Amino acid sequence: MPDSGVYRVTELVGTSANSWEEAARNAIETAAKSLRDLRIAEVTKADCKIENGKVVAYRARVKLSFKYEG
Amino acid sequence: MPDSGVYRVTELVGTSANSWEEAARNAIETAAKSLRDLRIAEVTKADCKIENGKVVAYRARVKLSFKYEG
Amino acid sequence: MPDSGVYRVTELVGTSANSWEEAARNAIETAAKSLRDLRIAEVTKADCKIENGKVVAYRARVKLSFKYEG
C-alpha cells in the first residue's frame, strides 16, 4: 500500500563532548522518546563550541521528519 | 491597520499516489485542522518514492506560516 | 562543564510598522514567554508588506534554538 500520510519536519541540535556522530545520536534518541516513525535525520550544520582555546563540544543540527498528528 | 502579529513557520511533507499538487494539498489541509491563518505554502522539496521500479508516491515538502500563540 | 543538552530550532516571523530590528525583537520576545534558554536568533529572510504603494510592515524571519524538553 502506498504511503499517504503527512509528516512534520523538525530541526534539532545535539551536542557531545566526543563526536558529531554522538551529537546527532543524542538529538535523535531524545526525539525518539516522543516522536514516532522517525526514519532519516539529515545533517544541516556541524560546528564546535570552544572554551579557552579548546573544543568543549561538537554540535550537529539535524532535520527529522515524523508522523504528523495534526 | 498594519499587521503586527508573530507567525511561526512549520515544515510538513505530504504524500499522494497521484501528484505533487495533491501531496501539497494533503499536507496543507491536514495542517489547517489545527493551525489558523494559513496563507502561503512554499514548496521546498519534491521527490518520488519508488518500489519495484515503480513510483508509488509523490511527496512535497512545504513551509507554512501560521499565527503564533506563544 | 561542557554543554550536553538537546536544542530545538524554530522559525518565527515578526512584523513591525517601523523596522526589521523591531520585527525581529517582537518575534523573539513573544517566543521568550514560553521558550527557555534562547541565545541567538539568525535572520533568514527580510521582506516588506505593501498596501496602496506604501510599506505597511517590515517582516523578519528568524531561526531560534531553545532547550528541547522531549
Added chain:
Amino acid sequence: MPDSGVYRVTELVGTSANSWEEAARNAIETAAKSLRDLRIAEVTKADCKIENGKVVAYRARVKLSFKYEG
C-alpha cells in the same frame, strides 16, 4: 551558424486553480504574446495560495529568456 544574439531573462509568476503545469503555462503563454524566441522556462519557485484552509491557487515562478531588442 552559431547563435550570436543577446537575450534578456525575465521572471514571471503564473497562477492556476488546478496545477503547477497550468500555472507555468499561463505565465509562458501570456509572455509569448509579446516576447519572441522563447525556448526554455526554468521553474524557480512553486507555492500554494491558501484561503480558509483550502488551496485556492497553485503558483509557479519561471525564468524565461527572449531576444533582446536593446
Added chain:
Amino acid sequence: MPDSGVYRVTELVGTSANSWEEAARNAIETAAKSLRDLRIAEVTKADCKIENGKVVAYRARVKLSFKYEG
C-alpha cells in the same frame, strides 16, 4: 474568486543615507508610481557604500512582483 493572473518579478536597488528600511522604501515607492498591485518586496541583498572610511549609503536590493500586462 481565486487569483488567476500573471505577475512579473522585477529587482530594484534603493539607497538611503540612513537605513536599509528607508532604502527599501525608496525603491518600493518609486516603483509604485508606475507598477500596480505590489504586495511583497523580498530583500535579496543588503550592502553599504563606503567613502573615505565612512558609510555614505545603505543599499537594499528587493524583488517585487506586479501585475503583468503582457
Added chain:
Amino acid sequence: MPDSGVYRVTELVGTSANSWEEAARNAIETAAKSLRDLRIAEVTKADCKIENGKVVAYRARVKLSFKYEG
C-alpha cells in the same frame, strides 16, 4: 541488519508532454530497467520546453541512487 552497502547517485532528465509527474516517472521507469534497488528520486530541477509560444514538454531532472556494483 543495518544497511552497509555502497550506492551510486545518478542524475536523469525525463520529459513528458503532460506533466512533471509523468516526466519524472519516465526517467525513473527507464532507469529501473537496468538499475536495482531504486528507492527515492529527488527532483533537482523542473523546466518547460517552448516552441512557437506553446509549452511542448515538461522536463524533470531527478537524482536517483542505486546499488553500486563497483
Added chain:
Amino acid sequence: MPDSGVYRVTELVGTSANSWEEAARNAIETAAKSLRDLRIAEVTKADCKIENGKVVAYRARVKLSFKYEG
C-alpha cells in the same frame, strides 16, 4: 554627495563563438545603447552550446543594474 537614487537590475545573456569575456561584453555593450549608468555586471551563469560534438557558442548570463526612471 551620497548616492540616493533607485536602480533596476536586469539579467541578460550574451553569446560569442570565442570566449565568455566576449559573450559578457556583447550583452553589456548592447545594453549600454539604451541603459545609462551601468557600472558592474555580475556573471550569474556560464555555459556552452554544442552542435555535432563541437562548442559553437559560449554564453554568459550577467546581472546589470542601471538608473531606474520609474
Added chain:
Amino acid sequence: MPDSGVYRVTELVGTSANSWEEAARNAIETAAKSLRDLRIAEVTKADCKIENGKVVAYRARVKLSFKYEG
C-alpha cells in the same frame, strides 16, 4: 585608466545595542583605521544576541575588500 590592482576580501562582524546599520558601521569604521580603499561592504549574515529573553545586541557580518599589499 582601468583598475588593475589586487584586493583582499575580509569578513568582519560588528555589534550594536541599537541596529544592524550601527553594527555594520562599527565593523566598517574599525576596519577603516588600518585598511585602505574600502568601497563596498556586503552583509552576509544578520543575527541577534539574546539574554534573559531580551535582544542585547544586533550583529551584522560583512564582507569588505581592500587593496592587497602582498
Added chain:
Amino acid sequence: MPDSGVYRVTELVGTSANSWEEAARNAIETAAKSLRDLRIAEVTKADCKIENGKVVAYRARVKLSFKYEG
C-alpha cells in the same frame, strides 16, 4: 608538465554502523577497485538512518573525480 586530462565526477553514498568517516571510506575504497587516479572526495551530504528510534547507519554522500576514458 601541466595536467591536461579529462576527469569525470561521480557521486557515491557509503554507509557504516559506526561513523561518517567509515561511511566515506567504504564508498571510496569500493570505488577505488575500478576507478583510477582518485585524489579528493568531497562530502556533499551526511545523514543517519533510524530504526525503532535508534541510529542504525551513518551515511556519507561523496563526490569523487577520476580519469575519464571516454
Added chain:
Amino acid sequence: MPDSGVYRVTELVGTSANSWEEAARNAIETAAKSLRDLRIAEVTKADCKIENGKVVAYRARVKLSFKYEG
C-alpha cells in the same frame, strides 16, 4: 513532435594550460566521442591549479546531458 526521451546528466572536469574555454572544450569534445545528442554544458565550477606560485592549469567542471540508453 515533442521531445519525449530520457537524458542522463554527467559531470566532467576539463583542464587546459591556457583558458577555461579550452578546458571546457576539452571535456566536451572528449565526451562527444562516446555520448550522443550533447547540447548544453553548464559550468558548475572553475578553478586554477598552482605549482611554484604559477598557474599551471585552468580547470572547468561542466554538467552535460546526453541521450540515456538505459
Added chain:
Amino acid sequence: MPDSGVYRVTELVGTSANSWEEAARNAIETAAKSLRDLRIAEVTKADCKIENGKVVAYRARVKLSFKYEG
C-alpha cells in the same frame, strides 16, 4: 553589559589521519595560539584526501571568529 566589539572571521582547514573531529580540533587549537576569544567554529566543508585508493587524510574547513584588533 551588551557586547559591542568587532570580530573578524577567518577560514582554516585542519587535517587528520583519523577523523573530521580531530581535523577541526587541529585547526582550532593551532589558531587558538594566536587568536583570542574564539567561541564557535562552523564547519563549511569536509573532504578526504586519497592516495593509492586509500583515505590518507580527513580535512575539515572551519570558519572561526575572533576579537579584531584593527
Added chain:
Amino acid sequence: MPDSGVYRVTELVGTSANSWEEAARNAIETAAKSLRDLRIAEVTKADCKIENGKVVAYRARVKLSFKYEG
C-alpha cells in the same frame, strides 16, 4: 606520509583589462610572493567593471589556501 598541517583560506580579487584568466593569475601570483604552498584557487565570483558603456576590467574573486603559521 599523510598531510597533517593546518591551512588558512584567503579570498582575493584580481583584475585585468583582458580576461578572467589573467585576473585570477594576477591575484594568485601577487599572493604567491608572500604565501607558501598554494595549490588550488577556486573562483567564487566573476564580474566586469563598466565605464561609459564599455568593459574596462574583468575581475575574478578566488579562494586560496596556504600553510598557516599560527
